[in-house]
Amino acid sequence: MDKSKLVIIDDTPSNLKLLTGILDSTEYIIYPISDPVIAIDAIKGLVPDIILLDIIMPKISGYDLCKLLKLDPITKNIPVIFITSRDNIEDKIKGFSLGAVDYITKPFLSDEVIARVQIHIKTYALQKSLQRRTEDMQALNNRLEHENLERRKIEEELRESYLWLNRVFNALEEAVIILNPDRVVIDANPAAEKIFGYTREELKQQSCEIFHVDYNHFVEFKNKTALAFEKGETINFEYRAKRKNGTIFPSEHSVALLKTSSQKSIGMVSVVRDLTEKKKAEEQLRESEKLKTVLEITGAVCHEMNQPLMAISGYSELALMDIPTNNPAQKKLKKIQKQVERMAEITKKLMRISRYRTKDYPDCKIVDLVKASEDFEDKN
DSSP states (O other): OOOEEEEEEOSOHHHHHHHHHHHOSTTEEEEEEOOHHHHHHHHHHHOOSEEEEESSOSSSOHHHHHHHHHHSTTTTTSOEEEEESOOOHHHHHHHHHTTOOEEEESSOOHHHHHHHHHHHHHHHHHHHHHHHHHHHHHHHHHHHHHHHHHHHHHHHHHHHHHHHHHHHHHHOSSEEEEEOTTSBEEEEOHHHHHHHOOOHHHHTTOBGGGGBSSHHHHHHHHHHHHHHHHTTOOEEEEEEEEOTTSOEEEEEEEEEEEEOTTOOEEEEEEEEEEOHHHHHHHHHHHHHHHHHHHHHHHHHHHHHHHHHHHHHHHHHHHHHHHSOTTSHHHHHHHHHHHHHHHHHHHHHHHHHHHHHOSSSOOSSOSOOHHHHHHHHHHHO
């Protein structure tokens, strides 16, 4: 245990010797000073635990020296006990008003001197301990206040981030489904409700098996995602999904693991896009391309048919001119001409369609070639 430092200031050597002898023990390191002028600098260097100060001294009185000590931030809290031969109340009041903690009057009584010094050293030690604890508490409070400010700032940033992410989560057209490691639904966005037909509350705590065509389909999907996750990949693929009402629809699926900052897996997020309209559009495009090809071929065929039809029409006209009007062949040739004209009109219509409407599927049939041929045979 460190010894307490004690400074005695008295211009009388006999008093210094007497007090040193009374207080000399293993408890204190005593510094006797007979010149009050050098005392201030010595006290600043020593920073003792208590000062015994004579009041009546040449050059500077104990009162004036005490004033100087109490003005200095280094020495202002060190307890000062005045040493005096005076025992009147006015001197004591003056000393206490200057910051002294006690008085020791001459002649000295050893037990009284020891007791007063001990109690004030202990009191000062408690004050310093309390001051340190107060400073520590203040530092702790300052740190906690700073941490609270930082925490509130982080919480506000997190709240803003959550609100932003929540708005994005709810605004997405794709279904977003959050699953725990056991593939049980934790949460889903409004798009998931719309696409699959379940309410948000109905989806929570459900196995993601409800989105699959059957159990085998679910197992296949599970194995495929597990294999991708082992490689650290995000999996993207198309598959058939099932709505609440049992209808099966095409979908595009992206699945990624959810991890903590320490890379521990805590679940997965699944993004599902309904491809029903896309697939319909693709099918319509394919049908349109098929029709375009058919119409182009039809146009080419009609173009080729026009030449022989024109020849048949011309030769039948010549034949009518050569055959007498009362000849039965006249009637048959006219029927032939009528059907040729009909066929020519049909080819013209088909050529117009193939030239100007190759990208749109007609809402109804322009002409039924089979029916037209049947009509031709009936009339003949």
